[in-house]
Amino acid sequence: MKTQIIQLEAHDDTLSVRDKMDWSQTPRVLLIWPEKGKVLRARLDLILLERYCSAHGSQLALLTTDKEVIFQAGQAGIPVFHSRKEAQFQPWGKSFREFQRQDLENYAANRVPVVPFEREVPQSRKEYPRWIRISIFTAGILAILTLAAFLLPSAEITLLPQYNQHTLSIPVQAQPDRVQITLSGVVPARELMVLVEDQLSTPSTGSVPIPAEYARGEVVFTNLSQDEITIPPETILSTAGEKPILFRTLTGGSTPPEQGGQIILEVEAYLPGESGNIPANQITKINFEAGAELTVTNPSPTEGGSDIQIPAPTLVDRLKLAREMDQLLENQAREEIAQSITEEDVLLTTRLNEFELVKEEYSPQDAGPGELLWLDKSVQYLVHYAAAEDIYQLASDLVKAQYQDDSDIPALDSIQVQVTSPPVRKGSENYHWEVQVSWLDQQTLSRGYISQWITGHPATEAEQILLEKLDLEGSPQIILKPSWWPRIPWLPIRIQIIQGEN
Numbered sequence: 001m002k003t004q005i006i007q008l009e010a011h012d013d014t015l016s017v018r019d020k021m022d023w024s025q026t027p028r029v030l031l032i033w034p035e036k037g038k039v040l041r042a043r044l045d046l047i048l049l050e051r052y053c054s055a056h057g058s059q060l061a062l063l064t065t066d067k068e069v070i071f072q073a074g075q076a077g078i079p080v081f082h083s084r085k086e087a088q089f090q091p092w093g094k095s096f097r098e099f100q101r102q103d104l105e106n107y108a109a110n111r112v113p114v115v116p117f118e119r120e121v122p123q124s125r126k127e128y129p130r131w132i133r134i135s136i137f138t139a140g141i142l143a144i145l146t147l148a149a150f151l152l153p154s155a156e157i158t159l160l161p162q163y164n165q166h167t168l169s170i171p172v173q174a175q176p177d178r179v180q181i182t183l184s185g186v187v188p189a190r191e192l193m194v195l196v197e198d199q200l201s202t203p204s205t206g207s208v209p210i211p212a213e214y215a216r217g218e219v220v221f222t223n224l225s226q227d228e229i230t231i232p233p234e235t236i237l238s239t240a241g242e243k244p245i246l247f248r249t250l251t252g253g254s255t256p257p258e259q260g261g262q263i264i265l266e267v268e269a270y271l272p273g274e275s276g277n278i279p280a281n282q283i284t285k286i287n288f289e290a291g292a293e294l295t296v297t298n299p300s301p302t303e304g305g306s307d308i309q310i311p312a313p314t315l316v317d318r319l320k321l322a323r324e325m326d327q328l329l330e331n332q333a334r335e336e337i338a339q340s341i342t343e344e345d346v347l348l349t350t351r352l353n354e355f356e357l358v359k360e361e362y363s364p365q366d367a368g369p370g371e372l373l374w375l376d377k378s379v380q381y382l383v384h385y386a387a388a389e390d391i392y393q394l395a396s397d398l399v400k401a402q403y404q405d406d407s408d409i410p411a412l413d414s415i416q417v418q419v420t421s422p423p424v425r426k427g428s429e430n431y432h433w434e435v436q437v438s439w440l441d442q443q444t445l446s447r448g449y450i451s452q453w454i455t456g457h458p459a460t461e462a463e464q465i466l467l468e469k470l471d472l473e474g475s476p477q478i479i480l481k482p483s484w485w486p487r488i489p490w491l492p493i494r495i496q497i498i499q500g501e502n
Helices: 014-021 043-055 067-076 084-089 096-110 130-151 289-293 315-340 388-401 447-454 459-469
Strands: 003-007 028-032 059-063 154-159 164-175 186-188 190-203 206-213 216-223 236-239 246-249 262-269 283-287 294-297 306-312 354-363 372-386 408-419 424-426 430-443 477-481 495-499
Touching: 003 014, 003 084, 014 043, 028 084, 043 059, 043 067, 059 067, 059 084, 154 447, 154 459, 164 372, 164 388, 186 388, 190 315, 190 354, 216 246, 283 289, 289 294, 315 372, 372 388, 388 408, 388 430, 447 459, 447 495, 459 477
Parallel strands: 003 028, 028 059, 154 495, 164 186
Antiparallel strands: 154 477, 164 430, 190 372, 206 306, 216 262, 216 294, 236 246, 236 283, 246 262, 283 294, 354 372, 408 430, 424 430
């Protein structure tokens, strides 16, 4: 047989259990008591539930270990089980109360009705004098009219409260390590990282010499020995000093086999350029195995070495390009910062300092030649700002703190914040500035007090009372229903107070 199982809660009572039984459409209902809590321990509660269940054609049984409930259920004749399995497979006996109801129904069905031999004749009513009946009728009519005078009239009163403007100057302090907003005026200083990069060039204003032609001349080799000495071509010769200038012989030759024998050979500078043009008698060293047996010199200057000038950036060009690049990157950073924060946010970092130089490359490098000097640079900036929502929250908290009683109420949506002084950095990372907060408030409309002031008064008198006691922008609008009714209703529930909008 189908059984509806209902789990009781610690807060259940007879009404809540009956609501749960309403969903049951089974012939048997099993109530399960909670493990904790004491509910429905009175015999009357159990009897009421058993009656309600029987009225819906179902049989009631309990599943509980509460000794008090088991005892009261036994007295009421309601079956009690100790487990769901036992309730499912064991038969449910009918309760004592069900047997009593069946006995009463059988007795009523078999009872023979007793017919009375004589019917009682009702006594005639006592007639009251006419003036009494008229007085009673008039009193009833007056009572009805009086009740109607209390219940039927209604009033709709529209009030337009006066808004008052207030201002408050607030010193604000922003701290980077701050998370919460305090009434002392401290708000978080939020961080914003901006990475900008660009490439810029400027024409070179300087020049550098580039070697073009080789210097040439003649040298004289003198033999210091008695033997013939062969001088091969490409023999390296040089000047004396810390920075010698190298030359090479263009042809070879041999000295006469006698001491003091000389030979003249043509030489050329090892490197092109004007550096190869040297005075006479400067070439004195020989890079040759037999050089110890020879001496060398140039009786006349070497000539023909030349340089050409090509454009090259100077130090001034580099400094100028660096300044232009810094200004360009700073402008780009400010544009990105303006796009990242709103107009209401307060930018705390007024000067942009480089937080990290990511890349800086010049081309050409050092003093290299080039018609243009290029600079490729990337910089990361760090700025602090105060969010508008944090400043507004601070202003809202301070405005609400101004109202300790209920006589006035601020219009929080009317709060406006204006920065009156620029942020100034004090200390290592704290910023200080001032803002001006303006808002509107209005007098609190207590419907209970208003009803007490004007109940039963004529409309014109009620209007004057409201103008005296309330701070209103204009005269109140009073609409009486029915329109011919002269006074404000006596019942406060028949008075509707409407707050108009400015």
